[in-house]
Structures are given as C-alpha cells and as structure tokens.
Amino acid sequence: MFPAIEIRQVHKRFGNVQALRGVDLSIQQGEFFALLGPNGAGKSTLINILAGLALADSGYLKVLGHDVRANYREARRSIGVVPQELVYDAFFTVREMLQFQSGYFNLRDNSAWIDELLESLGLADKADVYVRSLSGGMKRRVLVAQALVHKPPVIVLDEPTAGVDVELRQSLWAFIRRLNREGHTIVLTTHYLEEAETLCSRIAMLKQGEIVALDTTANLLNRYAAIQVSIRLNPPRLPESLQPLLCGQDGEVFRFSLKHHAELEDVLRTLRMEEIRVVELDVSKPDLEDVFLRLVRS
Amino acid sequence: MTGLWTLFYKEILRFWKVSLQTILSPVVTTLLYLLIFSHVLEEHVLVYPGVNYTAFLIPGLVMMAMLQNAFANSSSSLIQAKMNGSIVFILLPPLAYWEFFTAYVAASVARGLVVGLGVGLAGLWFAAVPLVHPLWMLAFALLGSAMLGAMGIISSLWAESYDQMSAVQNFIIVPLTFLSGVFYSTASLSPLWRGVSRFNPFFYLIDGFRYGFFGASDVSPLFGLSIVATCFLALSLTTLLLLKSGYKLRK
Structure with a gap:
C-alpha cells in the first residue's frame, strides 16, 4: 500500500x-x-x-x-x-x-x-x-x-x-x-x-x-512537554533536594516543572519525610503549546 | 474533455453574466466611432471604387472590436483570477496546460465573434456592406480573435498588477489596432509609413477581413492569411510553453 x-x-x-x-x-x-x-x-x-x-x-x-x-x-x-x-x-x-x-x-x-x-x-x-x-x-x-x-x-x-x-x-x-x-x-x-x-x-x-x-x-x-505542579505548603519552606525542580514561588505556593507524573511521587515523599504538609495541589496537563514553544525557541 | 469544456463554459458564462459591460458597451463605443468618422469623412474620402467611406469603415471597426474584446476577455479573466487568488481553482484540478490554453482562447474567440456580430449588424443601419468572400472573412475573424486571445493570456501571465495589464492594453493593443488601417487604406500613406504598416500584424487582419467583404485589399489575402497564421502559431507556441512551465502561475 x-x-x-x-x-x-x-x-x-x-x-x-x-x-x-x-x-x-x-x-x-x-x-x-x-x-x-x-x-x-x-x-x-x-x-x-x-x-x-x-x-x-x-x-x-x-x-x-x-x-x-x-x-x-x-x-x-x-x-x-x-x-x-x-x-x-x-x-x-x-x-x-x-x-x-x-x-x-x-x-x-x-x-x-x-x-x-x-x-x-x-x-x-x-x-x-x-x-x-x-x-x-x-x-x-x-x-x-x-x-x-x-x-x-x-x-x-x-x-x-x-x-x-x-x-x-x-x-x-x-x-x-x-x-x-x-x-x-x-x-x-x-x-x-x-x-x-x-x-x-x-x-x-x-x-x-x-x-x-x-x-x-x-x-x-x-518527550517535550513539562507537567506544571503548584503546591501550597505548610510550613511554607522547600527542602534543599527539591530546589532544582522549583520554577517559581508565589507566597506559600511553590511551582514545579516535572518531566513525568512519576516525579510527583518523589516530590510528595520528600515533603512527607521533612514533615511539610501539602495544603493544596494543582497539576496542569501538558499541552502541545509547551512542545511547540520549546521546539520553536530551541 | 469535460475539464476543458467546463473551463470554456465557465469563461463564456463569466462574460455573459456582465454582458452590458462586455458586449453592449463595446458595440455602442464602436458605433460611436462609426457615426463620427462617417459623418466627418463620408464626403471627403473614397478608398475603393464604388465603396462609400461608411461601408469601408464598417468591416474595419468590426475587426477592431473583435480584436480588442478577444484580448480583453482572456486578459481580464486571468489577471483578475491572479490578483484575487481565485486562480487556484483552475490550478488545483488536473487540467493540462493545453486545455487551459484552448478553453481561454476559445472563449476569447466567442466573445470576439459576439461583439463583432453586434457591431456588424448594427452597422447595417448605417450602410449596406457586400459580403463577397464569406470564408475569407470568417478565416480572418477566427484567426484574429484567437491571436488576441493568446496575446491576452501571455500579457496577463506577465503582468503583476492591473496597472501593468492596462499598460499592455493602452500602449500596445490599442495603437496596433488604430494604426492597422481601420480608418484608412494603407495605400493612402507615404511609402515609408506604408512600409512600416507592413510590420504590424493587425494590418493583415483588417486588410484580409475587409477583403472578405469587398473582394479588394491592399495586399494579397493569401499572403495576409499566411502572415496571420504564422503569428497565431508563434503566439500559441509561446503561450503553451509559458503555461507548461508554470510561468508566474506555479511559483
């Protein structure tokens, strides 16, 4: 064919x-x-x-x-x-x-x-x-x-x-x-x-x-799109090991850019171990716009 | 043949739908020429023995109207399609370049003949014109309209604006038709200008067409026909080559 x-x-x-x-x-x-x-x-x-x-x-x-x-x-x-x-x-x-x-x-x-x-x-x-x-x-x-x-x-x-x-x-x-x-x-x-x-x-x-x-x-x-995760923490502090994943902070809300959903589990485990409570969690779906922008800007 | 026939039919319909502009208007304009020139010159000019000036003028004006309208048909249709982008509707289908050529030239011939017939019939109101050799008349009418139809395609392919298109019309087509012997016999010109006229292919079209009516001409109709046929073949070949190469159509 x-x-x-x-x-x-x-x-x-x-x-x-x-x-x-x-x-x-x-x-x-x-x-x-x-x-x-x-x-x-x-x-x-x-x-x-x-x-x-x-x-x-x-x-x-x-x-x-x-x-x-x-x-x-x-x-x-x-x-x-x-x-x-x-x-x-x-x-x-x-x-x-x-x-x-x-x-x-x-x-x-x-x-x-x-x-x-x-x-x-x-x-x-x-x-x-x-x-x-x-x-x-x-x-x-x-x-x-x-x-x-x-x-x-x-x-x-x-x-x-x-x-x-x-x-x-x-x-x-x-x-x-x-x-x-x-x-x-x-x-x-x-x-x-x-x-x-x-x-x-x-x-x-x-x-x-x-x-x-x-x-x-x-x-x-x-492959190209990042998962955007926003987490409100109590107390509002971030363990040292998670700093590389941080892409922004707005008061008590920390924004992460993750490659896979599996990485989210690592983030949550680290927070539990440090006894930091997750008050609010928002995960945005990756979209083609991220892929597009990433490829266009590269 | 359906593709070719459809394109031809579409082109006919295009000018028929605006027939006030494409048929009636050129007929009226040409009749105004006839009215004015025959009024001014009727008593002063005798071109062929036994033929009054008005009768002499009518075949020339008929041919002039045919040539200008055959040119206008293919050129205006294509330049409009190019400028507004609707040319894609005939570039996307599986039409061959020769079908494109045949449809546009045939539609130009059709408009030329319709306008020519209109001028001719209306001209009979002013003077009786004999028709000595109808086949000669028809041969020059067909070849002339087809020649100008092909020239219209070439010009509109070349032109990149309405301004350029109008320049071809006003600086090439109109002078060549006006100076081809529509209003006079080239026998009345000085030897120099008579010689120059012989390089204008439109002269042979007017002269040969007029021969069909009166049986008299400035040059042999057979010679005129061979010149016109050669010009038509050369123009057709050029047009076909341009269309085949996609010149200014397929970037």
Missing part, C-alpha cells in the same frame, strides 16, 4: 530565502496528521508544492504513489486542498462554483454529492447565492466544499479554522472526522494547537524549512 503522502528531500528557495531544506515526510493512508510550525516555517510552501501550486527546486513528492509533477493528473485527483487565503470568484454562485470544480475533475453528474456537501457544511440555503455576498465563515465553508467536490482520498486543510466562529469550527471538525473515519487521510495545518492535539494522531513540526520533530502526539507530549 502506497503512503498517502511521500515527500523526499524537498528543497525550495524564493530569492534569498531558503523556504524548505531537505524535507522528508511520509504520511500513511487513513492518518489524521498535523503539520505545525511558526509563521514562515514553510508549511504553506510544502502544501503548495504538494498541490502543484508551486514547484520544488529538488526532491520529489508523491500522493498515493503518483508523482506530483510526472503524474500530476492522478496526483491532483487524489488530493483536495483547502487554501489558506479566503479566495472566491465574484461572478458565480455557490452551486455554480461547485459544478465548475466538479467539471474540472471530469465529473459529469456530481449533483448528489454536491447536495450532500452543501447540507453537511450548512450551505444548503446559500446554494444559489453569489459567493461574494457570503460572510467570511460561509466563504470558508465554500472553500472546503470545493476541495471535497471530487471526493479526494487525501484532504489537506491549510489553516481551515483561521478566523471562523466556534460553531463552524466544531461542525467543520465533526465533518472532517467523519471523512477520516470513512478512510480519508487528513493533513492539517493550524495555529490552534489544541485542535491538532485533539484531532491528530501524528504531528510534524517545521522550523525554518526543516522538520524538527515528527512523532505521535502522545510521544511528543511526553
């Missing part, structure tokens, strides 16, 4: 800026994958090259085994891309746009799927409205519908929830999750890290055109 996406040694330069520096990445069929990184890391460039909107200087990219340049027709039939920019054609209605998009993919009669897409994305009552007159959130839904019009096995969403309201975000993710359950591979870039953490099973982090981390979400959290 071919990987959904295979990227090997892809380099791309824009003038003096080296946007991608030998990116290697393989995404398996059926994965829900996140591509994260700060602005300018190369996420959109990589997606654009994958979609055929930009050309790599070297290396190759394949979608379901089809090279994006040599077999561009098969590659493009296999992938649906929701672009980051809120773009639309001012001359046409929502339904016309979807019919054109179907035609470009050689689908003669696609009205049943178009109707289903309109219904699923809450666009049914906007079908005959000009796209230009829709709100930003609605335009975003049209972009998603356009990307899915040919039922692509691989779906790439470049910042699909940027600037959209909570309701749309939730309905969009419910729909995308359904597609993933039905076997579609989903690749997503987002600035909402909690989205990636909740939805994606694997994550790649890009920084200055290079992949700096690639692992399952759980492993990344374990």
Whole structure:
C-alpha cells in the first residue's frame, strides 16, 4: 500500500530565502496528521508544492504513489486542498462554483454529492447565492466544499479554522472526522494547537524549512512537554533536594516543572519525610503549546 | 474533455453574466466611432471604387472590436483570477496546460465573434456592406480573435498588477489596432509609413477581413492569411510553453 503522502528531500528557495531544506515526510493512508510550525516555517510552501501550486527546486513528492509533477493528473485527483487565503470568484454562485470544480475533475453528474456537501457544511440555503455576498465563515465553508467536490482520498486543510466562529469550527471538525473515519487521510495545518492535539494522531513540526520533530502526539507530549505542579505548603519552606525542580514561588505556593507524573511521587515523599504538609495541589496537563514553544525557541 | 469544456463554459458564462459591460458597451463605443468618422469623412474620402467611406469603415471597426474584446476577455479573466487568488481553482484540478490554453482562447474567440456580430449588424443601419468572400472573412475573424486571445493570456501571465495589464492594453493593443488601417487604406500613406504598416500584424487582419467583404485589399489575402497564421502559431507556441512551465502561475 502506497503512503498517502511521500515527500523526499524537498528543497525550495524564493530569492534569498531558503523556504524548505531537505524535507522528508511520509504520511500513511487513513492518518489524521498535523503539520505545525511558526509563521514562515514553510508549511504553506510544502502544501503548495504538494498541490502543484508551486514547484520544488529538488526532491520529489508523491500522493498515493503518483508523482506530483510526472503524474500530476492522478496526483491532483487524489488530493483536495483547502487554501489558506479566503479566495472566491465574484461572478458565480455557490452551486455554480461547485459544478465548475466538479467539471474540472471530469465529473459529469456530481449533483448528489454536491447536495450532500452543501447540507453537511450548512450551505444548503446559500446554494444559489453569489459567493461574494457570503460572510467570511460561509466563504470558508465554500472553500472546503470545493476541495471535497471530487471526493479526494487525501484532504489537506491549510489553516481551515483561521478566523471562523466556534460553531463552524466544531461542525467543520465533526465533518472532517467523519471523512477520516470513512478512510480519508487528513493533513492539517493550524495555529490552534489544541485542535491538532485533539484531532491528530501524528504531528510534524517545521522550523525554518526543516522538520524538527515528527512523532505521535502522545510521544511528543511526553518527550517535550513539562507537567506544571503548584503546591501550597505548610510550613511554607522547600527542602534543599527539591530546589532544582522549583520554577517559581508565589507566597506559600511553590511551582514545579516535572518531566513525568512519576516525579510527583518523589516530590510528595520528600515533603512527607521533612514533615511539610501539602495544603493544596494543582497539576496542569501538558499541552502541545509547551512542545511547540520549546521546539520553536530551541 | 469535460475539464476543458467546463473551463470554456465557465469563461463564456463569466462574460455573459456582465454582458452590458462586455458586449453592449463595446458595440455602442464602436458605433460611436462609426457615426463620427462617417459623418466627418463620408464626403471627403473614397478608398475603393464604388465603396462609400461608411461601408469601408464598417468591416474595419468590426475587426477592431473583435480584436480588442478577444484580448480583453482572456486578459481580464486571468489577471483578475491572479490578483484575487481565485486562480487556484483552475490550478488545483488536473487540467493540462493545453486545455487551459484552448478553453481561454476559445472563449476569447466567442466573445470576439459576439461583439463583432453586434457591431456588424448594427452597422447595417448605417450602410449596406457586400459580403463577397464569406470564408475569407470568417478565416480572418477566427484567426484574429484567437491571436488576441493568446496575446491576452501571455500579457496577463506577465503582468503583476492591473496597472501593468492596462499598460499592455493602452500602449500596445490599442495603437496596433488604430494604426492597422481601420480608418484608412494603407495605400493612402507615404511609402515609408506604408512600409512600416507592413510590420504590424493587425494590418493583415483588417486588410484580409475587409477583403472578405469587398473582394479588394491592399495586399494579397493569401499572403495576409499566411502572415496571420504564422503569428497565431508563434503566439500559441509561446503561450503553451509559458503555461507548461508554470510561468508566474506555479511559483
């Protein structure tokens, strides 16, 4: 079985800026994958090259085994891309746009799927409205519908929830999750890290055109994210042996940064031995933001 | 063929939806030229024996309107799509570069012919124009519109702003059409300017198109047709190569 996406040694330069520096990445069929990184890391460039909107200087990219340049027709039939920019054609209605998009993919009669897409994305009552007159959130839904019009096995969403309201975000993710359950591979870039953490099973982090981390979400959290523990002590003093773990103090509250939950047991045992009582304990879950910040700042 | 057909249909619909601007407006503007020039020059100019100036003017104006509108169709559609980003809708699907070319050129030809037909029919109100060689007329009409459709694609690929696009329109296309013999026969020019006119491919389009109506022309229609066909092939080849390479479309 071919990987959904295979990227090997892809380099791309824009003038003096080296946007991608030998990116290697393989995404398996059926994965829900996140591509994260700060602005300018190369996420959109990589997606654009994958979609055929930009050309790599070297290396190759394949979608379901089809090279994006040599077999561009098969590659493009296999992938649906929701672009980051809120773009639309001012001359046409929502339904016309979807019919054109179907035609470009050689689908003669696609009205049943178009109707289903309109219904699923809450666009049914906007079908005959000009796209230009829709709100930003609605335009975003049209972009998603356009990307899915040919039922692509691989779906790439470049910042699909940027600037959209909570309701749309939730309905969009419910729909995308359904597609993933039905076997579609989903690749997503987002600035909402909690989205990636909740939805994606694997994550790649890009920084200055290079992949700096690639692992399952759980492993990344374990490896990079610290557990923040706040403890109110009575008497408010800390044994010498725990000082290295301390990352801050606010009156009687001591804040620790721990790598694993197991370390918490060591802290509590030491406190018991020193006869210091724990009055209050708060443990915060590690999140992807810690991983992200740590990798970006490193 | 569905992809190509869809793109062609979309382009037709694009100009049809704003037909006041894309069809009626150029027809009215061209008729104003006809009204003014024929009023001023009707009594003073005789170009071909037995053909009054208004009748002489009509085929030239029809061809000028076809050329300018064929150019405007592909160029405005593509530059708008490039500027507002909606070009991605035709770059993401599996359309071949030759399908892209064929759809845009065919839509340009369609708009050129519709506007040309509008000007021609309205022109009949002013003067009766014979149609001696309809196939010659049609050959020049098709090749001229297709040539300008291809030029529209090249220009809009090159242009990075509406300003640059308008510069091509105003400093290249309009002068070449106005100085191609729309309003006069190049036989009336001095030998120097007559020679210079021969380097303007639009001259052969106007002259050959007019031959289709009157059976008279400044140069042999066969020679004109071969020049025009060569220009069309060269422009088409250039456009196809640019589209294949992704010039300013796929970064």
